[in-house]
Amino acid sequence: xxxxxxxxxxxxxxxxxxxxxxxxxxxxxxxxxxxxxxxxxxxxxxxxxxxxxxxxxxxxxxxxxxxxxxxxxxxxxxxxxxxxxxxxxxxxxxxxxxxxxxxxxxxxxxxxxxxxxxxxxxxxxxxxxxxxxxxxxxxxxxxxx
Numbered sequence: 001x002x003x004x005x006x007x008x009x010x011x012x013x014x015x016x017x018x019x020x021x022x023x024x025x026x027x028x029x030x031x032x033x034x035x036x037x038x039x040x041x042x043x044x045x046x047x048x049x050x051x052x053x054x055x056x057x058x059x060x061x062x063x064x065x066x067x068x069x070x071x072x073x074x075x076x077x078x079x080x081x082x083x084x085x086x087x088x089x090x091x092x093x094x095x096x097x098x099x100x101x102x103x104x105x106x107x108x109x110x111x112x113x114x115x116x117x118x119x120x121x122x123x124x125x126x127x128x129x130x131x132x133x134x135x136x137x138x139x140x141x142x143x144x145x
Contacts, residue, residue, distance in 0.1 A: 040070035
């Protein structure tokens, strides 16, 4: 597979299991989510990395191609479906309190499902991002799960 994807079938099996449990927990909590990315090609990752650096826009990632868990089918990005209906996915002053509450619950349930949540990252907070908890060096060395 080399085409970018938002299909959960393109996740490696243990990451897909985290997704399924995360979706189950979120649905039970009243915040089902929509997947916006699963597999990401290295050229697409490099385009995202260039954003805010050599291309216009806000910096959205510190990962170059080959440094993203998406490149190894070990991450997905999801957004609570209710937020997709709001301007800027609810990232506005008028919606901040409720949006923050929903994202915090999404993240808590991602961790409960066995994932590592991007909202807990130290540098760039990536609230949609959930990844399999393995070291990047292990993925790069081919030690996939």
